[in-house]
Amino acid sequence: MSAEDDVTSQPIVPLSEASGLCGGPGQLSCDEANELIQTYIDSAVDPDTGEKLTEHLGDCPPCEHEFVVYQRIVDALARCRPGLPEATAERLHSYCNSLSSGGVAGSASPAPAESTDA
Numbered sequence: 001m002s003a004e005d006d007v008t009s010q011p012i013v014p015l016s017e018a019s020g021l022c023g024g025p026g027q028l029s030c031d032e033a034n035e036l037i038q039t040y041i042d043s044a045v046d047p048d049t050g051e052k053l054t055e056h057l058g059d060c061p062p063c064e065h066e067f068v069v070y071q072r073i074v075d076a077l078a079r080c081r082p083g084l085p086e087a088t089a090e091r092l093h094s095y096c097n098s099l100s101s102g103g104v105a106g107s108a109s110p111a112p113a114e115s116t117d118a
Contacts (some may be wrong), residue, residue, distance in 0.1 A: 028056045
């Protein structure tokens with residue numbers, strides 16, 4: 001096993017407040033940053049919070065990695081289905097919010113699919 005294999009197989013662990021890089025006075029913790037990433041990508045955060053998040057992402061490689069993953073998912077979904085029906089978008093947004101607020105994946109019951117039978 002090479003040294004590169006050893007490094008890439010390591011899980012990305014959020015930094016602690018003790019590191020001095022995350023969660024200090026006036027800074028967001030990794031938990032706070034991760035809760036804001038989706039809202040930030042949706043352009044739904046106030047400017048002050050957005051500034052604090054971008055500062056945190058610039059100082060915290062694990063959170064920056066998380067942001068990049070979310071952004072790639074959003075970009076891929078936009079390419080796959082640019083004309084997502086409003087009702088579907090609302091259900092997905094609601095489901096994602098339930099997950100970010102401590103919900104369990106699969107516990108939210110999706111609305112029935114609209115029938116396309118003529």
